Amino acid sequence: MHVAVLGAGVAGVTTAYYLAESGHRVTVIERASAVAMATSHANGGQLSYSYTDSLANPEFLPKIPSLLLGLDPAIRVRIIRNFSMFPWGLRFLTQCTRARARENTLAVLKIALRSATLMEELRRKTPLDFAHKEVGKLVLLATSNDVRTAEATSSLKREYGCETQVLAPDDAIGKEPALAFMRQDFAGAMYAEHDHVGDALAFTRSLSDWLRTNRPVRFHFDRKILGLDVQKSRFLGVKTPVGSIRADAAVVCLGPWSEPLLTPYGVRSNLYPVRGYSVTLPPGRYAPTVSITNLRNRIVYSQFDNKIRIAGFADFAGFDESRDAQRISLMCEIAKRAAPDAADYTVQDIQPWGGFRPVTPTGQPNVGATGIAGLFVNTGHGSLGWTVACATAEAAASAVTHSE
Numbered sequence: 115m116h117v118a119v120l121g122a123g124v125a126g127v128t129t130a131y132y133l134a135e136s137g138h139r140v141t142v143i144e145r146a147s148a149v150a151m152a153t154s155h156a157n158g159g160q161l162s163y164s165y166t167d168s169l170a171n172p173e174f175l176p177k178i179p180s181l182l183l184g185l186d187p188a189i190r191v192r193i194i195r196n197f198s199m200f201p202w203g204l205r206f207l208t209q210c211t212r213a214r215a216r217e218n219t220l221a222v223l224k225i226a227l228r229s230a231t232l233m234e235e236l237r238r239k240t241p242l243d244f245a246h247k248e249v250g251k252l253v254l255l256a257t258s259n260d261v262r263t264a265e266a267t268s269s270l271k272r273e274y275g276c277e278t279q280v281l282a283p284d285d286a287i288g289k290e291p292a293l294a295f296m297r298q299d300f301a302g303a304m305y306a307e308h309d310h311v312g313d314a315l316a317f318t319r320s321l322s323d324w325l326r327t328n329r330p331v332r333f334h335f336d337r338k339i340l341g342l343d344v345q346k347s348r349f350l351g352v353k354t355p356v357g358s359i360r361a362d363a364a365v366v367c368l369g370p371w372s373e374p375l376l377t378p379y380g381v382r383s384n385l386y387p388v389r390g391y392s393v394t395l396p397p398g399r400y401a402p403t404v405s406i407t408n409l410r411n412r413i414v415y416s417q418f419d420n421k422i423r424i425a426g427f428a429d430f431a432g433f434d435e436s437r438d439a440q441r442i443s444l445m446c447e448i449a450k451r452a453a454p455d456a457a458d459y460t461v462q463d464i465q466p467w468g469g470f471r472p473v474t475p476t477g478q479p480n481v482g483a484t485g486i487a488g489l490f491v492n493t494g495h496g497s498l499g500w501t502v503a504c505a506t507a508e509a510a511a512s513a514v515t516h517s518e
């Protein structure tokens with residue numbers, strides 16, 4: 115089949131790979147001038163195979179009033195003129211039960227563990243260069259209640275083949291001595307030995323370069339997708355400013371922009387764009403090697419390619435970018451206060467970046483067929499898009515192949 119892949123982020127490029135491996139001819143269509151120019155560009159750099167815990171959970175509910183009042187600096191919620199948030203928010207609230215949180219955490223864990231296996235396989239088969247390091251991850255837990263919840267989740271995950279340990283603060287410092295120089299108390303930490311770090315942009319670029327020379331995959335850049343050619347509930351082609359690109363099937367990998375493209379065709383993807391930020395700095399005197407997620411501040415620190423990537427925050431304000439400079443500066447200030455020696459915060463060029471996570475109410479990605487014959491989706495990867503990319507791409511390619 116000739117398959118069009120819509121979007122050249124990490125989801126689109128990995129989808130192109132698995133489609134090509136299944137014997138299809140692929141055309142990737144992207145509005146930017148290169149791959150990974152949107153949300154896959156400068157994310158936290160974590161391959162977080164073990165930490166798939168659902169954002170929607172019962173502990174989230176009591177935090178809502180303080181979030182709406184703007185009391186948590188890491189989360190900005192803009193209610194006024196943000197109508198699309200209401201239906202999404204109501205669906206999100208229905209997921210905040212113990213049973214749903216467990217179901218969603220395990221569903222994403224299953225995908226992440228499959229992705230870990232596929233990433234190993236991909237690295238063996240292709241000479242990808244993306245500063246990949248098998249360094250493990252520590253999630254800092256703020257309160258003793260967080261520690262108890264992490265212990266319960268950890269034993270649940272163990273039943274599904276995922277090994278994580280909940281450590282006392284001193285044992286966490288034993289794993290990552292740089293934690294001793296952080297200026298923030300923590301009640302414990304969840305340690306995932308098999309989580310990795312790397313550069314998602316370099317991964318996506320490297321894979322697309324390899325595809326271009328080794329597989330029947332073409333990339334059309336600077337082509338904004340205007341719509342789809344759909345007749346009698348059958349996909350026929352993709353409309354661009356320079357004409358229609360006809361294909362036997364298409365996989366929509368447009369991240370949060372999938373929703374506006376698909377809605378006119380009656381396909382609901384339930385995505386909300388949740389903005390987050392990053393800066394990339396030289397390592398400081400006590401830079402962590404193990405990647406760190408600080409749950410209290412919602413900030414991650416990852417070291418790869420002799421740089422420290424600091425990423426985080428979650429803004430529910432639609433596709434608004436007007437506050438980026440302010441939010442990035444606040445994130446840096448908080449990151450520095452918590453870990454003053456992790457990075458050199460004095461450099462001029464902090465490489466500021468913002469991206470829109472494509473988040474579903476359940477936290478589970480949308481992968482597979484739609485109600486339109488020949489039209490498939492691979493979106494909604496939320497905070498774990500690189501982590502789950504290989505498994506969701508494999509599933510999307512398999513759905514296309516089995517529709518033949």
Ligand SMILES: Cc1cc2nc3c(=O)[nH]c(=O)nc-3n(C[C@H](O)[C@H](O)[C@H](O)COP(=O)(O)OP(=O)(O)OC[C@H]3O[C@@H](n4cnc5c(N)ncnc54)[C@H](O)[C@@H]3O)c2cc1C
Nearest residue numbers: 121123125145153154158159160339369390498499500501
């Ligand atoms: C601050 C932050 C930190 C993160 N940290 C991590 C992490 O540590 N680990 C992890 O696994 N994940 C992380 N994520 C999440 C991850 O980055 C995303 O889930 C992932 O990048 C989504 O990939 P995507 O390909 O679906 O979307 P994108 O990368 O956004 O790709 C969509 C593509 O579609 C293109 N497009 C959109 N509309 C059109 C159109 N009309 N025509 C043509 N092209 C179009 C865009 O230009 C873009 O290239 C983080 C996200 C953020 C914001």
